[in-house]
Amino acid sequence: MRVVPRRRKDRGSPPGPVPAGRSAGAAVATPVPPSGGTETLELGPPPSEAAVKRRARAAERQRATTELKRSRAARRRGTARRDRAAREHRSSLLVMVITLGLLIATVVVSGGLIAASMRTRPVTLAAPLHIYPVTQTVPGQCPAGTQGITGQSSSGLACYQMSQGIAIRKVADLRVQRARNRGAYDVAVTLRTNDRRAFATLTRATLNRDLAFVVRERLVTVPRVDTPILDGKVVITGPASKAEANQLVRSLRGR
Structure with a gap:
């Protein structure tokens, strides 16, 4: 009587054919996709010269706009300072004119009083x-x-x-x-x-x-x-x- 070894029952699918060059029972490495899905990083073509020029012009326009805003703000500040200085100058002149007028009026009144007192003495x-x-x-x-x-x-x-x-x-x-x-x-x-x-x-x-x-x-x-x-x-x-x-x-x- 001949004893035949019992075949181990494979719970999975039956083994397929063994690729050439590999021995039976060798492990096969299967590539695993990156975590989070199957996305891949792809590098597009470099930007064209026209796009670079457009970006440069846009950046230049933005810088010009910023400089214009700064210049206008500086002019407004300068105008405000000049206006304030002009108002202060006008106020000083007005005070000087009023003071001079009061001084002249005082002199005239004093002279009139002196003359009147001399006449009535x-x-x-x-x-x-x-x-x-x-x-x-x-x-x-x-x-x-x-x-x-x-x-x-x-x-x-x-x-x-x-x-x-x-x-x-x-x-x-x-x-x-x-x-x-x-x-x-x-x-x-x-x-x-x-x-x-x-x-x-x-x-x-x-x-x-x-x-x-x-x-x-x-x-x-x-x-x-x-x-x-x-x-x-x-x-x-x-x-x-x-x-x-x-x-x-x-x-x-x-x-």
Whole structure:
């Protein structure tokens, strides 16, 4: 009896034919695809020269656009700085002009006040100015004991008899002025407030009569009262020249 070895049962598929050059039972290596699938890395052809030029032009345009934006931003910043500097300069000029205007106005006002104070400063007379109402004018010198004073009239010496008058020691203003309707000059006397009332009363009582202005017992002038003087502004007419008017001012001052 012959013993035959039992054939091992193969659970898989029956073995195929053995390739040439290989012995039976040799292991066969099967290529395994990469993990994650069957993708493969393929390198395409190099870019063409036109594509390279297009990319270069696009990059150049992008750089130019960036530079233009930077330039515009820098110009805007420079314009803003110039505008701010111009506004500050205009503000400084405006402040300077206003300050100069205020300074000029202050000088003008101060000068006006000084001039006004000089005009309104009282004039102290060297001797009291006596003003008497003239009651009668007699030709020739005054007799002894007569309440009057001898002076020169248009017809020669005359005795001016007088009644009670007032005495003025200071005036607000005393000057020569040009006559309005004539080519001659007048003498303007402005009385102070405390003398105006007495002089107004005197001129009311002597309307269309003469007043004698006497300084140091000497008759200076004898003007006629044409209207009551209530504001203390006396205008003595008569001097034919400016020299005569200046001499009358000196005499009224007591010099």
